[in-house]
Amino acid sequence: MYLLLDIFGYLSVVLRGLILIAQSFTLGGLAFQLLLWGPLQPRLSVYGLTIEERCRAFLRFSAFALALLTVASLALNAAALVGTLQVPWSEAVSADFGRADIVIAACALGIAILANGPAHRLRSAALLALSVLALAMQTRLTHAASRPDVRWPLLLSDAGHMAGAAVWIGGLPYFLIALNGCKDAGDWRLIARRYSLMSMAAVAAIVCGGLVMAANYIGSVAAIYGTAYGVMTLAKLGLLLMLLMLGAGNYFLVERLRRDPTTPILRLKRFAEVEIGIGLTVLLAAASLTSLPPGVDLPRDRLAWHEIVERATPQWPPRLTSPDYDKLTVAQLQAKITLADAGRANAQAAYVPGEGTILPRNAEDIAWSEYNHHWAGVFVVLIGLLALVEHFRWGRWARHWPLLFLAMAAFLFFRADEQAWPLGPAGFFESLRDPEVAQHRIFVLLIAVFGLFEWRVRLRGSKAGPAALVFPLTTALGGALLLTHSHAIANIKDQLLIEMSHTPLALCGVAAGWARWLELRLDGRVSRAAAWIWPVAFILVGLILLDYREA
Amino acid sequence: MRAFFRIAFVLSALWFLAHPNASQAHAIIVSSSPAAGATVSGDTVAIRLHFNSRIDRARSKLTLLAPDGAARALTPASDAPADELNADATRLPAGAWHLRWQVLSVDGHITRGDIPFTVH
Ligand SMILES: [Cu+2]
Numbered sequence: 001m002y003l004l005l006d007i008f009g010y011l012s013v014v015l016r017g018l019i020l021i022a023q024s025f026t027l028g029g030l031a032f033q034l035l036l037w038g039p040l041q042p043r044l045s046v047y048g049l050t051i052e053e054r055c056r057a058f059l060r061f062s063a064f065a066l067a068l069l070t071v072a073s074l075a076l077n078a079a080a081l082v083g084t085l086q087v088p089w090s091e092a093v094s095a096d097f098g099r100a101d102i103v104i105a106a107c108a109l110g111i112a113i114l115a116n117g118p119a120h121r122l123r124s125a126a127l128l129a130l131s132v133l134a135l136a137m138q139t140r141l142t143h144a145a146s147r148p149d150v151r152w153p154l155l156l157s158d159a160g161h162m163a164g165a166a167v168w169i170g171g172l173p174y175f176l177i178a179l180n181g182c183k184d185a186g187d188w189r190l191i192a193r194r195y196s197l198m199s200m201a202a203v204a205a206i207v208c209g210g211l212v213m214a215a216n217y218i219g220s221v222a223a224i225y226g227t228a229y230g231v232m233t234l235a236k237l238g239l240l241l242m243l244l245m246l247g248a249g250n251y252f253l254v255e256r257l258r259r260d261p262t263t264p265i266l267r268l269k270r271f272a273e274v275e276i277g278i279g280l281t282v283l284l285a286a287a288s289l290t291s292l293p294p295g296v297d298l299p300r301d302r303l304a305w306h307e308i309v310e311r312a313t314p315q316w317p318p319r320l321t322s323p324d325y326d327k328l329t330v331a332q333l334q335a336k337i338t339l340a341d342a343g344r345a346n347a348q349a350a351y352v353p354g355e356g357t358i359l360p361r362n363a364e365d366i367a368w369s370e371y372n373h374h375w376a377g378v379f380v381v382l383i384g385l386l387a388l389v390e391h392f393r394w395g396r397w398a399r400h401w402p403l404l405f406l407a408m409a410a411f412l413f414f415r416a417d418e419q420a421w422p423l424g425p426a427g428f429f430e431s432l433r434d435p436e437v438a439q440h441r442i443f444v445l446l447i448a449v450f451g452l453f454e455w456r457v458r459l460r461g462s463k464a465g466p467a468a469l470v471f472p473l474t475t476a477l478g479g480a481l482l483l484t485h486s487h488a489i490a491n492i493k494d495q496l497l498i499e500m501s502h503t504p505l506a507l508c509g510v511a512a513g514w515a516r517w518l519e520l521r522l523d524g525r526v527s528r529a530a531a532w533i534w535p536v537a538f539i540l541v542g543l544i545l546l547d548y549r550e551a
Numbered sequence: 552m553r554a555f556f557r558i559a560f561v562l563s564a565l566w567f568l569a570h571p572n573a574s575q576a577h578a579i580i581v582s583s584s585p586a587a588g589a590t591v592s593g594d595t596v597a598i599r600l601h602f603n604s605r606i607d608r609a610r611s612k613l614t615l616l617a618p619d620g621a622a623r624a625l626t627p628a629s630d631a632p633a634d635e636l637n638a639d640a641t642r643l644p645a646g647a648w649h650l651r652w653q654v655l656s657v658d659g660h661i662t663r664g665d666i667p668f669t670v671h
Contacts, residue, residue, distance in 0.1 A: 077659055080661055081610055081655065084653060084661070085610060087610065091609075091610070092610070095607055095655060095659070096607060096657050096659065097655075097658065097659025098659075140658065141658050141659050142658055143604070143658060145658045146578075146604035146605045146656045146657035146658040147604060148603075148604060148605055148634040293578075293579045293603060297579060297581060297603035
């Protein structure tokens, strides 16, 4: 039970993200079937039975996943209640959220079963009813359901926001399946045109719902940068802008396709792939947003603009030596922390079970953390620079940059845990008993394997095949996971400031990963531009890491 | 048509099942009495926790931690507003106390917190 509670906070955010993803794919698949595939079918040159089968299989899979994940989330939340309140399971499951979860799971199962056959009117009506009910129940699990005041505008905005995300992001896989399955330019044009209209309507719903929620949940400019809720909303906005750029690219291509049927549609497909990736990241960010209290409710202890500026102002030199050797700066740091902690004593504390109380930190801990972050920054900047140099004819040697990952792994191995083998007093196996050390060691191993892997990819060049996609996917996934990081839910300033630096890191990671993806999967101008974008994003990541401070 | 009615019946049953009987989010405290760090007299301490969202009172709890670490469970009053958790504590010995709360908000989020206060 205690182990469960330890990971409860994080697990519930990740589960929530997966639920939002499965829900989007389910509702998006239905929207695709009812609004695009059904009406267009008679006008397409092929009957497209395989396309329909594939779409239906993906829809069924998503709906099953939604049902399973919802039940898992219900079980997790109920277990937390049973464990902390010593109430029977029946009591825990019959809470409002439990009943909503049961209905959602039942609806999802119903959709999975009903979707198992060709569309006709009755079946479509039932599917529509089930999805509306599931969506309505899902709004009961959002902030809107528990506001003390009148909530209809918020419930409707939330539903519209989720439905918009489902039609646009959730419809993308089906759109890709249809594009890949059709071979005729006329079909492509019809499908792309209709999908483009649907996604524009969806964006309108997302933006309208988002604005209503932002006005109610954030409420003021100061809360945008002063609270975790506001910062996470900014991250979502950043991702939305990336998506809109890709969407605009697609829109122009569709327009060109209308004038000139010979326009190649490779870019359309590749952009759609990237849109799926970034869309999934947005949904993960949305999940961590539902677990944060609205910024408007935290009027005290917000970050002030000058505090952010002060923290973000680069300090020279970065901390490249470990604390043992710079006692003097550590003492100054300690004075600063003591001052900050004095302000914390009377701040409102609140946390999710398992997040634990915030441990008091001392200057040594922080200095070590900064030292590690700064060295990581040095390596990442170098990687970005070498990847840029690689573009020049005189810089071919720079393509060996993945070896820097090995150097980084070696550095972390020796220096991340000062108490452990080989430099510290604790032996190798003894130190592995500390979960943090074990975690770091696994991380080091992963970096080393990753570096070797990517080096091999570089050496093999265009012959590397799908293996080359591992690097962009890992980078993008890393960025996405940073956005699900468990957060301080009360306004604890030092935690907020750390989060403040993690958000741009996440956005740069996502941008770098998907730019590299486009470089590999596309050709022509876009690919060449992407080849410059991702190293620059890497350099930015490195610079942010170099600027990282915890006090 | 029979199938349609069957579906409608199942849907309405599900809706009924999920409909909340009591009007009860990620809850955090908007204001509290005693406030964090406050000094109170120990005869009767009226505990009033006002949250930012409606809470499921039946699945929330209040615990008082005595200066020696002993825990004393409090029974939340049932007639409080939907976004409050109230209780009365009487005859508290002087010293540093903690009020530990855990609430389930109506949207299914569990939060906890700690309010330190002093009894003189
Ligand atoms: Cu970090």
